Amino acid sequence: MCATCGCGETGGIRVQALAPHEHEHPHEHAHPPEHEHPPEHPHEPVPGTVEIETALLAKNDHLAGHNRGWLAERGIVALNLMSSPGSGKTSLLRRTITTLAPTRVVGVIEGDQETLIDAQKIRATGAPVVQINTGSGCHLDADMLARGLRELGPVDDSLVFIENVGNLVCPALFDLGEAAKVVVVSVTEGDDKPLKYPHMFAAADVVVINKIDLLPYLDVDLADLVAHCRAVNPAVRILPLSVTTGEGFDAWCEWLAADWSAPRART
Amino acid sequence: MHELAITQSVVEAVTARTGEAAVARVRLRVGRLSGVVPDAMRFCFELITDGTTLAGARLDIEQPDGRGRCRSCGTELVLRDLILLCPCGSADVEVTAGRELAVASVDLCPIEPKEMV
Numbered sequence: 001m002c003a004t005c006g007c008g009e010t011g012g013i014r015v016q017a018l019a020p021h022e023h024e025h026p027h028e029h030a031h032p033p034e035h036e037h038p039p040e041h042p043h044e045p046v047p048g049t050v051e052i053e054t055a056l057l058a059k060n061d062h063l064a065g066h067n068r069g070w071l072a073e074r075g076i077v078a079l080n081l082m083s084s085p086g087s088g089k090t091s092l093l094r095r096t097i098t099t100l101a102p103t104r105v106v107g108v109i110e111g112d113q114e115t116l117i118d119a120q121k122i123r124a125t126g127a128p129v130v131q132i133n134t135g136s137g138c139h140l141d142a143d144m145l146a147r148g149l150r151e152l153g154p155v156d157d158s159l160v161f162i163e164n165v166g167n168l169v170c171p172a173l174f175d176l177g178e179a180a181k182v183v184v185v186s187v188t189e190g191d192d193k194p195l196k197y198p199h200m201f202a203a204a205d206v207v208v209i210n211k212i213d214l215l216p217y218l219d220v221d222l223a224d225l226v227a228h229c230r231a232v233n234p235a236v237r238i239l240p241l242s243v244t245t246g247e248g249f250d251a252w253c254e255w256l257a258a259d260w261s262a263p264r265a266r267t
Numbered sequence: 268m269h270e271l272a273i274t275q276s277v278v279e280a281v282t283a284r285t286g287e288a289a290v291a292r293v294r295l296r297v298g299r300l301s302g303v304v305p306d307a308m309r310f311c312f313e314l315i316t317d318g319t320t321l322a323g324a325r326l327d328i329e330q331p332d333g334r335g336r337c338r339s340c341g342t343e344l345v346l347r348d349l350i351l352l353c354p355c356g357s358a359d360v361e362v363t364a365g366r367e368l369a370v371a372s373v374d375l376c377p378i379e380p381k382e383m384v
Contacts, residue, residue: 047377052370054280170269198349199302234358
């Protein structure tokens with residue numbers, strides 16, 4: 001049964017690759033693990049109390065571990081981008097892909113409840129892209145990412161961006177197997193979002209503050225927004241930038257280009 | 268509404284251990300800093316368990332308090348939310364409890380004696 005809404009087999013989750021504009025990418029697809037474990041044999045039931053002591057996210061975390069191992073073996077760096085709808089995740093990705101294109105192979109897995117709109121925007125950059133439509137689902141989980149990776153077939157040593165469903169609540173709880181969680185917040189959302197949605201900002205390895213070119217027109221103080229990020233995540237790296245003007249973009253690209261082979265500190 | 272997915276995982280975690288046995292009571296631990304709302308889980312529970320061995324089971328949710336320790340001054344704190352601030356002024360607080368999200372145990376229904384023919 002679907003783990004998202006309790007409906008039928010695959011829960012209405014749709015995973016589809018968009019054919020590239022120019023050419024098929026010529027590599028062989030390497031397939032992420034199928035996660036087919038033999039079913040556990042339930043113990044013979046005896047009336048009375050049965051200790052279970054199982055973490056509720058254990059299954060997701062287990063599958064995320066598979067994804068993490070599969071990605072690491074291939075030198076693929078996967079980054080999980082999360083934010084409210086409209087913060088500029090897709091625009092950030094488009095500019096990032098265009099900037100990195102000469103030196104780095106980038107693939108994208110898009111998550112939205114419905115439509116191929118974001119995948120089509122990414123495809124226009126020439127990057128391979130897979131759209132996951134979650135239907136009624138409010139977040140991506142590790143199984144969806146495994147399915148997305150099977151469709152995408154990323155090449156070794158590439159960078160994979162996972163654009164999560166726009167939502168500052170639910171995606172925070174679900175490990176996908178990513179190398180880092182990137183939370184994008186735009187200054188037009190106000191400076192209080194880290195306090196209102198602390199789980200999301202506490203889970204972040206990096207907070208990208210987007211649309212700083214609009215600060216002169218807003219009653220929002222960048223220093224307050226930064227302070228509120230630090231109130232829930234003291235050590236988080238914060239990268240203010242404007243996708244539109246490119247201000248601050250170098251720092252973001254430097255962070256992406258750093259050595260991912262060693263475990264990273266948050267600062 | 269991630270509680271729907273998480274409540275579904277309750278059914279999976281329990282039935283993996285109890286198989287076909289009917290379940291009378293489920294005990295969960297949902298910490299106050301876990302990001303999961305117990306009332307939303309209760310709301311989903313009946314819907315999700317319908318047609319499973321957990322149908323009709325009583326749901327008990329223990330909610331451990333959030334606790335933390337200030338890395339600057341060592342003070343132990345009770346945390347009402349994830350805004351981590353020690354009275355000493357430091358925000359460098361390690362969360363030590365309150366993120367629990369687990370099925371603790373279940374009670375199985377008594378097995379009804381088979382009718383003698």
